[in-house]
Amino acid sequence: xxxxxxxxxxxxxxxxxxxxxxxxxxxxxxxxxxxxxxxxxxxxxxxxxxxxxxxxxxxxxxxxxxxxxxxxxxxxxxxxxxxxxxxxxxxxxxxxxxxxxxxxxxxxxxxxxxxxxxxxxxxxxxxxxxxxxxxxxxxxxxxxxxxxxxxxxxxxxxxxxxxxxxxxxxxxxxxxxxxxxxxxxxxxxxxxxxxxxxxxxxxxxxxxxxxxxxxxxxxxxxxxxxxxxxxxxxxxxxxxxxxxxxxxxxxxxxxxxxxxxxxxxxxxxxxxxxxxxxxxxxxxxxxxxxxxxxxxxxxxxxxxxxxxxxxxxxxxxxxxxxxxxxxxxxxxxxxxxxxxxxxxxxxxxxxxxxxxxxxxxxxxxxxxxxxxxxxxxxxxxxxxxxxxxxxxxxxxxxxxxxxxxxxxxxxxxxxxxxxxxxxxxxxxxxxxxxxxxxxxxxxxxxxxxxxxxxxxxxxxxxxxxxxxxxxxxxxxxxxxxxxx
Ligand SMILES: Cc1ncc(COP(=O)(O)O)c(C=O)c1O
Numbered sequence: 001x002x003x004x005x006x007x008x009x010x011x012x013x014x015x016x017x018x019x020x021x022x023x024x025x026x027x028x029x030x031x032x033x034x035x036x037x038x039x040x041x042x043x044x045x046x047x048x049x050x051x052x053x054x055x056x057x058x059x060x061x062x063x064x065x066x067x068x069x070x071x072x073x074x075x076x077x078x079x080x081x082x083x084x085x086x087x088x089x090x091x092x093x094x095x096x097x098x099x100x101x102x103x104x105x106x107x108x109x110x111x112x113x114x115x116x117x118x119x120x121x122x123x124x125x126x127x128x129x130x131x132x133x134x135x136x137x138x139x140x141x142x143x144x145x146x147x148x149x150x151x152x153x154x155x156x157x158x159x160x161x162x163x164x165x166x167x168x169x170x171x172x173x174x175x176x177x178x179x180x181x182x183x184x185x186x187x188x189x190x191x192x193x194x195x196x197x198x199x200x201x202x203x204x205x206x207x208x209x210x211x212x213x214x215x216x217x218x219x220x221x222x223x224x225x226x227x228x229x230x231x232x233x234x235x236x237x238x239x240x241x242x243x244x245x246x247x248x249x250x251x252x253x254x255x256x257x258x259x260x261x262x263x264x265x266x267x268x269x270x271x272x273x274x275x276x277x278x279x280x281x282x283x284x285x286x287x288x289x290x291x292x293x294x295x296x297x298x299x300x301x302x303x304x305x306x307x308x309x310x311x312x313x314x315x316x317x318x319x320x321x322x323x324x325x326x327x328x329x330x331x332x333x334x335x336x337x338x339x340x341x342x343x344x345x346x347x348x349x350x351x352x353x354x355x356x357x358x359x360x361x362x363x364x365x366x367x368x369x370x371x372x373x374x375x376x377x378x379x380x381x382x383x384x385x386x387x388x389x390x391x392x393x394x395x396x397x398x399x400x401x402x403x404x405x406x407x408x409x410x411x412x413x414x415x416x417x418x419x420x421x422x423x424x425x426x427x428x429x430x431x432x433x434x435x436x437x438x439x440x441x442x443x444x445x446x447x448x449x450x451x452x453x454x455x456x457x458x459x460x461x462x463x464x465x466x467x468x469x470x471x472x473x474x475x476x477x478x479x480x481x482x483x484x
Contacts, residue, residue: 022064024477025051068461070408076434078369080385080411080423081175081223083253083275090349091279091342104333108319115318118306118334121290121344128347128355129249129269130262131292135301137335141250144270144289145181145217147302150327151268151293152215152244153185154300158325161242165214169243171200173224173415178217178248187214194417198224198379205237213243219251220264223415223423225366225382227254235265244268244297249289252276253427254363254384257356268293279342288339299324304334359384361428365435369426372439374446378418385425387418388442395420397453398445404459405441 031052037044053061071077077084102114122134138144149168156165168182169190182189190208195201199222209216216238220228228234238245247261247269253276255261261269273288274281281287293301304320320334334340350358362384370377375388388410390398399409399422410424422442426435445453457463 022061022068024481025053025058025061026478026481028057028061029053070403072429075407076426076430076438077408078410078424078426078438079408080387080425081250081414082281082411083250083272083384083425083427084281084408085253085275085278085427086429087278087280087342088346088349091345094345095338095341104337109316112316112318114337115306115320117341117344119308119318121340121347122306124344124347125271125290126292128256128260129247129252129271129292130260130264130266131269132262132295133298133301133305134290134292135305136288136290136340137302137329137331138270138289138291139331139336140287141248141270141272141275141289142177142181143330144272144291145177145246145248146184147289147291147327147330148246148268148270148293149181149185149187149215150330151291151297151300152246154325154327155244155297156214165212165243167212168214169205169208169216171218171222173198173222173417174217174219175223175248175250182215182217188212194222198222198226198417199228200230200234202230202233202237205234209237209241209243211242213238213241215244215246215268217246217248218266219248220261221251221254221383221385223251223385224379224387224417225251225254225385225425226379227383231264239265250275251384254359256359257352258359262292262294267297273339273343277343277346279339279346286336286339288336288343290335290340300327302327302330306334358428362425365426365428365430366424368432369424369435369439372436373442375422375442384427385423387415388422388424389418390420390422393420393446393450393453395422397450397456398422400464401445401448401453401456402441403457405444406459407438407441 029052030049032047033050034047035045072084072086102111104111108115118136121136125134126132135147138147153162156162166188167190168187169192170178170182171192171194173194179189192204192208193201200218218228218234220231222228235245244267245265247266249269249271252271256276269292270289271292273279273290279288291301301323303322303326305323306318306320308317309319347355366382366384366386370386370388373388375390377386377388379387395412399412402409410422413421414423415421426438
C-alpha cells in the first residue's frame with residue numbers, strides 16, 4: 001500500500017476513490033499478542049492481533065484522518081439552521097479542570113462547586129430565554145423538544161384535558177425533529193402551511209387551533225430567517241384555544257441579548273447549546289438541549305434540578321431536588337455535564353455585551369453574504385440565515401460542487417417553500433475575508449453547467465456517496481475487513 005500525498009490530501013489528480021483511502025491501523029503492521037487476563041476463559045481469547053506501530057506512524061495516521069474530514073476548525077461551515085459555530089478552546093480548558101470530572105453520585109454536600117455551576121447555568125439560560133425555570137437534562141435539541149412535549153402533556157393531563165388535546169401544530173417550514181418529536185410523544189401532527197410571506201398564516205392558525213390543540217411549535221426567526229412579527233397574535237390564538245406555545249431554540253442565535261421567547265408569549269423552549277453557545281454539536285451524542293418553562297410548568301420538569309437552599313447556615317448552599325410532578329428523568333445524572341460546563345464558560349466569558357454582539361454579527365454576516373452572491377434570495381428581510389434558490393440548478397449538486405472550492409456547503413432542499421433551497425448561515429464567527437471566500441465559491445458554482453455539477457465533488461476524500469444507504473445500512477470499515 002502506498003502512503004503518498006495523493007492518498008490523503010484533497011488531490012484532484014488521484015487516480016481513483018481508492019487512492020484517497022487511509023488504511024485502518026489493523027490493516028497496517030500487526031503482531032500477535034498473548035492475552036493474560038483474569039476474566040473467565042469463555043470470555044477471553046488466547047491471543048489477539050494488535051497494531052504494532054511507532055508513535056510517528058500513529059500520529060500521522062490520525063493527522064491524515066483528521067485532514068480527510070471537514071469541520072469548523074478547518075473552514076467556513078454555513079450549514080443553515082445548524083449554526084455551526086466555532087467552539088472556543090478555552091471552554092475545553094474549563095471542562096478539563098478537576099472539578100468538572102467529579103462523579104454525580106456523590107452527596108450534594110461534596111458537590112457544591114458542581115451544583116453551584118448548574119444553578120448558575122439554569123439562571124443564565126432562564127434570563128436569556130425569559131423563562132422561569134430550566135432543566136439541564138436533555139442531551140440534544142431534539143431531546144429537548146421531546147422533553148418539552150412531555151411537560152406540556154403532563155400539564156394538560158393535570159387539567160383533565162390530556163386525552164382531548166391530542167394534536168400538535170407544526171408549521172411546514174419547521175425542522176423535521178419537530179414533527180418527529182410530536183409523533184414520538186403520541187400526538188397527531190397538524191402541518192400548518194406558511195403564508196405567502198413565508199411566515200405563519202394567522203387565518204390558517206386560527207382554523208387549526210382548537211380543543212384538540214396541545215401545543216404549537218415554532219422557531220423565531222423561522223427557518224427562512226424571517227422574524228414572526230405577529231408573534232403576540234400567534235400566542236393569543238394558541239392560548240385562547242387552551243394550547244401551549246413551544247419555542248424551538250435552534251435560531252436563538254439571532255435574538256441573543258435583543259429579544260426573549262418568554263416575553264413573546266412562549267411557554268416552553270429548548271436551547272440548542274451547541275448552536276447558540278458554541279459547544280460541540282452532539283450528532284445525537286454528547287450534546288445538550290436544556291428546556292426552559294414558565295412558572296406554571298416548572299413542577300413537571302425532569303428531575304433532578306438544582307436550587308439554592310433557602311436558609312443554609314452551613315457551606316452547602318445548593319441542593320438537588322425533584323419537581324413536584326416531574327415527568328421523571330430523560331437522561332442519566334444531570335445531563336451531559338461537560339457540555340454544560342462549556343456552555344457556562346462561554347456565557348460567562350461573553351457576558352451581556354458579548355452575547356449581544358454575537359447576535360448582531362450573526363445577522364450582519366448573513367446579510368453581507370447574501371448581498372454578495374448571484375443566487376436569488378426570495379424571502380426578506382432575514383436575520384441570522386437566508387434561504388437562496390439554486391434556480392435551474394439542483395441544490396444538492398451545487399452543494400457537492402462547493403466542496404471542490406474548499407468550503408462547506410449550505411443546507412439544501414429545505415425548507416421546501418423555496419425551490420432548490422440553499423439555506424445559509426455563516427454565523428458571527430466568520431471574518432469578511434472568509435465571507436468573501438464563501439461568496440466566491442457560490443458565484444463560481446452559479447456559473448457552471450450541469451455536467452460539471454453532476455460530476456462533483458472531485459477534490460474530496462469521498463466522492464458521491466449514497467447518503468440514504470449510508471445512513472440506513474451502516475457498514476463500518478472494520479466490518480468490511482472482517483468480511484474480507
Ligand atoms: C430548527 C431546528 N430545530 C431543532 C433541531 C434539532 O436539534 P439537535 O440537532 O440538537 O437535536 C435542529 C437541528 O439542526 C434545527 O435546526
